[in-house]
Amino acid sequence: MTSTLITGIGELTTNDPGLGRLTDAALVFTDGRVEWVGSASSAPDADSRVDVEGRAVLPGWVDSHTHLLFAGDRTAEFEARMAGQAYAAGGIAVTVGATRAASDEELAANLRRHVAEAVAQGTTTIETKTGYGLTVEDEVRSARIAAGHADEVTFLGAHLVPPGADPDSYVSLVIGDMLDAVAPHVRWADVFCEQGAFDEDQSRAVLEAAQAKGLGLRVHGNQLGEGPGVRLAVELGAASVDHCTYLSDADIDALADSSTVATLLPACDLSTRQSLPPARQLLDAGATVALASNCNPGSSYTTSMAYCITTAVLQMRMTIEEAVTAATLNGAKALGRTDVGHLSPGARADIHVLNAPSTTHLAYRPGVPLTHAVWRAGVRQR
Numbered sequence: 001m002t003s004t005l006i007t008g009i010g011e012l013t014t015n016d017p018g019l020g021r022l023t024d025a026a027l028v029f030t031d032g033r034v035e036w037v038g039s040a041s042s043a044p045d046a047d048s049r050v051d052v053e054g055r056a057v058l059p060g061w062v063d064s065h066t067h068l069l070f071a072g073d074r075t076a077e078f079e080a081r082m083a084g085q086a087y088a089a090g091g092i093a094v095t096v097g098a099t100r101a102a103s104d105e106e107l108a109a110n111l112r113r114h115v116a117e118a119v120a121q122g123t124t125t126i127e128t129k130t131g132y133g134l135t136v137e138d139e140v141r142s143a144r145i146a147a148g149h150a151d152e153v154t155f156l157g158a159h160l161v162p163p164g165a166d167p168d169s170y171v172s173l174v175i176g177d178m179l180d181a182v183a184p185h186v187r188w189a190d191v192f193c194e195q196g197a198f199d200e201d202q203s204r205a206v207l208e209a210a211q212a213k214g215l216g217l218r219v220h221g222n223q224l225g226e227g228p229g230v231r232l233a234v235e236l237g238a239a240s241v242d243h244c245t246y247l248s249d250a251d252i253d254a255l256a257d258s259s260t261v262a263t264l265l266p267a268c269d270l271s272t273r274q275s276l277p278p279a280r281q282l283l284d285a286g287a288t289v290a291l292a293s294n295c296n297p298g299s300s301y302t303t304s305m306a307y308c309i310t311t312a313v314l315q316m317r318m319t320i321e322e323a324v325t326a327a328t329l330n331g332a333k334a335l336g337r338t339d340v341g342h343l344s345p346g347a348r349a350d351i352h353v354l355n356a357p358s359t360t361h362l363a364y365r366p367g368v369p370l371t372h373a374v375w376r377a378g379v380r381q382r
């Protein structure tokens with residue numbers, strides 16, 4: 001057993017209801033788990049010691065929504081959008097073509113590169129999805145590769161009806177052979193419930209089939225307009241409904257009365273020139289709100305959780321504390337994880353040290369790379 005003492009912590013965000021936020025603090029981790037948290041003056045001895053010299057320490061980011069199993073590039077689509085063209089689900093097909101054409105090695109290298117980029121910015125838990133394969137073989141391949149590099153993997157065969165396919169036949173394939181083949185490699189299933197993707201009946205069929213197979217549910221809902229996504233997610237007990245950009249009052253009430261996390265993806269809304277989601281109304285109503293990057297080559301090509309937090313605070317009227325909780329503890333809730341997103345004794349030692357005295361600097365110094373050091377399960381990453 002090897003223990004490490006981190007001392008000189010100016011501000012320690014634990015996300016532990018009993019410990020809260022500490023100043024002049026210290027933390028000990030042993031073999032990948034947090035062992036002790038408290039005031040620096042009463043810190044126990046450890047095998048090694050790291051003095052962070054007054055910096056802020058918090059749990060690593062939990063990025064609960066990404067699409068990193070892809071090849072190719074959509075710069076031209078982004079440029080067209082910045083020139084006024086609207087974002088539409090159909091762009092996914094471009095990435096499907098490039099992904100199918102890529103080798104396993106290329107897909108794995110691309111995934112590893114993006115995960116490393118995220119970790120270097122403080123992300124220590126990452127979810128990713130299939131959804132750019134859309135054949136049984138390509139979806140299984142994506143799920144298998146993802147399982148080797150991401151903490152949580154989601155089956156998103158219902159991302160888009162492949163061009164030329166009959167929608168009902170494709171849904172039958174997704175809930176039949178594709179689900180059977182992919183399920184052993186994933187923990188979650190998702191559906192893009194949106195105009196231009198899957199309607200309410202099709203989405204329900206996908207979610208119910210996945211649930212019957214023992215998978216947890218997540219939903220892409222209410223991204224491009226109001227629709228049935230949130231309602232369906234809550235009704236079926238999904239862990240999370242993601243996007244939530246266009247919500248009715250009834251959607252907000254339904255989320256507030258449920259355990260379904262509302263996962264907001266502000267980098268996507270900015271990159272697609274949509275409105276930003278109604279975070280303040282969700283929080284004031286009592287909903288659990290998470291923030292995630294939605295890193296993908298089409299609608300949100302960033303791995304920066306700090307950017308999402310900055311946007312949430314500066315433009316969505318979330319407080320720093322709400323935004324940090326949303327990007328750590330509530331991301332973990334969206335993934336049904338209790339071992340990450342907090343720094344209570346027993347938690348995985350996922351530790352993010354900022355080159356700043358407090359988390360307030362994440363919004364106070366927008367765009368400045370503030371990650372100083374990262375440990376994941378007690379192993380130093382940078």
Ligand code: NIG
Pocket residue numbers: 067089091092095192220223268294296297298299300
């Ligand atoms: O979450 N909305 C659906 N899926 C992705 C976008 C995928 C793409 O455009 O390639 C999203 O934004």
